[in-house]
Amino acid sequence: xxxxxxxxxxxxxxxxxxxxxxxxxxxxxxxxxxxxxxxxxxxxxxxxxxxxxxxxxxxxxxxxxxxxxxxxxxxxxxxxxxxxxxxxxxxxxxxxxxxxxxxxxxxxxxxxxxxxxxxxxxxxxxxxxxxxxxxxxxxxxxxxxxxxxxxxxxxxxxxxxxxxxxxxxxxxxxxxxxxxxxxxxxxxxxxxxxxxxxxxxxxxxxxxxxxxxxxxxxxxxxxxxxxxxxxxxxxxxxxxxxxxxxxxxxxxxxxxxxxxxxxxxxxxxxxxxxxxxxxxxxxxxxxxxxxxxxxxxxxxxxxxxxxxxxxxxxxxxxxxxxxxxxxxxxxxxxxxxxxxxxxxxxxxxxxxxxxxxxxxxxxxxxxxxxxxxxxxxxxxxxxxxxxxxxxxxxxx
Numbered sequence: 468x469x470x471x472x473x474x475x476x477x478x479x480x481x482x483x484x485x486x487x488x489x490x491x492x493x494x495x496x497x498x499x500x501x502x503x504x505x506x507x508x509x510x511x512x513x514x515x516x517x518x519x520x521x522x523x524x525x526x527x528x529x530x531x532x533x534x535x536x537x538x539x540x541x542x543x544x545x546x547x548x549x550x551x552x553x554x555x556x557x558x559x560x561x562x563x564x565x566x567x568x569x570x571x572x573x574x575x576x577x578x579x580x581x582x583x584x585x586x587x588x589x590x591x592x593x594x595x596x597x598x599x600x601x602x603x604x605x606x607x608x609x610x611x612x613x614x615x616x617x618x619x620x621x622x623x624x625x626x627x628x629x630x631x632x633x634x635x636x637x638x639x640x641x642x643x644x645x646x647x648x649x650x651x652x653x654x655x656x657x658x659x660x661x662x663x664x665x666x667x668x669x670x671x672x673x674x675x676x677x678x679x680x681x682x683x684x685x686x687x688x689x690x691x692x693x694x695x696x697x698x699x700x701x702x703x704x705x706x707x708x709x710x711x712x713x714x715x716x717x718x719x720x721x722x723x724x725x726x727x728x729x730x731x732x733x734x735x736x737x738x739x740x741x742x743x744x745x746x747x748x749x750x751x752x753x754x755x756x757x758x759x760x761x762x763x764x765x766x767x768x769x770x771x772x773x774x775x776x777x778x779x780x781x782x783x784x785x786x787x788x789x790x791x792x793x794x795x796x797x798x799x800x801x802x803x804x805x806x807x808x809x810x811x812x813x814x815x816x817x818x819x820x821x822x823x824x825x826x827x828x829x830x831x832x833x834x835x836x837x838x839x840x841x842x843x844x845x846x847x848x849x850x851x852x853x854x855x856x857x858x859x860x861x862x863x
Contacts, residue, residue, distance in 0.1 A: 525551070529547065549818075562592055562631065563807055563809055563821070563823045564809070565631070565633055565820070566818065566819075566820050571633065572813075572817060572819045574636075574637075575811075575819075584641060584642060584667070584669065585640040585667075586607045586608040586611075586667075586669075587606020588600075588609075588613055589603070589779075590619075590636055591723075591805070592632050593616075596619075597619045597627050597630055598616055598618050599613050599614065599615055599616065599619070600723045601721035601722070602721070603669065603689065605672070607665055611663075611664045613651065613662060615721060615776040615777035615803075616654065616776050617651045617653050618651065618652040619635065619649055619650070620650040622638050622647060623648050625638070641666050643667050644665065644666065645665070646663060646666070648662070649661070649664065671690055672689045673698050674686065674688050674689070674695060674699050674701075676705065676706055678711050681857070683715070683857060683860055683861075684711070684712035684715050686703075686715060686716065686717055688718065688719060688782070689721070690724070691725030691727075691781040691782070692729065695725070699733055699736070703765070714768060714770070715768050715769070716771050716773060717773070717789075718773045718853075719774050719782040720773050720777060720852070721775065721777035722778055723777065723780060723803075724805065727757075729781065730744075730781035731757060731760065732760070734759055734761065734785055734788050734789065736763070737763060737765050737770070737789055737792075738761060739759060740760060740761060740762065740763075742758060743757070743759075744757050745787070745788060745827050745829065747825040748826045748828055769860055770793075771860055772786050772795055773798055774799045774802045774840060774842060778802040778803060779802065779804075780803075780806075783803070783804075783806065783835050783840055786802070786840055787830075787835060788830055792830055796843045796844065797840060797842040798855050798859070799852045801839045801841050802839040804836060804837045806826055806827045806828075806835025806836030806837070806838070807825065807826055808826075808827060809822060809823050809824065810822050
């Protein structure tokens with residue numbers, strides 16, 4: 468699972484899709500007659516199974532669009548290819564299986580790396596609405612007052628109804644210093660409210676820690692990116708190994724996820740080598756268990772985990788694994804419920820497709836997707852959540 472697997476909240480969806488490559492092959496001979504054509508003869512690929520489709524209809528549609536549409540002569544062939552593949556992926560009816568153009572692929576990788584221009588909020592889709600999964604700490608979104616589960620109705624007066632996540636991301640991101648207006652609806656609002664936000668260069672925080680009373684280490688993980696393991700190691704060295712702390716609050720609130728392997732690595736600090744972290748379920752009867760590769764150094768340290776509505780994806784996997792395996796208590800709000808895994812597949816023109824390949828189950832086989840994790844202690848107020856975690860640890 469080390470290669471290209473990514474977990475994202477996002478209830479995440481995109482706006483374009485591509486097959487890349489010699490899509491124009493067969494155009495001159497294909498559109499005049501409707502016939503069954505093997506995919507390998509059109510797309511220059513070698514499918515694992517014999518797949519046949521009526522590509523003659525496609526070429527007829529291409530020809531009519533080019534020759535009849537009022538702007539047909541101006542249409543860019545590559546844009547038509549990307550649009551066609553977008554339709555291909557949309558037919559799967561999976562909002563997390565999405566396409567990135569080469570430019571969007573670059574932006575996606577920047578997002579995972581944790582540096583990009585925008586407002587600093589993780590977006591997702593829920594009940595056909597674009598929502599805020601979580602604003603990043605000290606980001607323009609957080610400073611403006613955006614909160615998890617906020618619904619974005621409009622951006623700069625453009626209606627977001629029917630948008631998918633990556634369309635929304637593309638619009639909301641922009642050059643640092645530029646302003647953007649978001650019309651937000653929120654539980655408790657009598658009418659939607661407009662927020663004006665100035666974009667900044669976003670450098671997503673990764674791990675922060677502090678020592679609380681009674682030798683409690685409060686370790687906050689904001690996201691699971693390539694820097695997270697080393698920063699978590701530094702947190703453990705500075706708190707536990709230096710004997711400043713002997714109890715831990717693992718804070719996963721507003722953590723939208725990231726790399727699966729990183730979550731498994733962090734789990735390895737609490738679980739011994741070979742202990743189950745998560746189950747990857749592809750189809751009924753086809754599944755694979757992913758095991759800890761760590762030494763369980765923190766296994767015997769009293770620990771409480773904080774979660775909320777913005778806890779999603781990889782952070783839900785980590786919290787679920789430690790709850791199931793070690794009976795670590797969860798405090799806060801029910802988590803987001805993003806329990807599918809996507810694999811990023813590169814295409815030869817620099818574009819890529821992020822494809823859903825499995826569901827995630829906790830070690831005790833609880834399905835995370837749409838269910839989320841229900842805390843042992845349900846508390847809505849942030850300060851009270853932390854206070855309850857401290858109270859539980861002091862009682863141990």
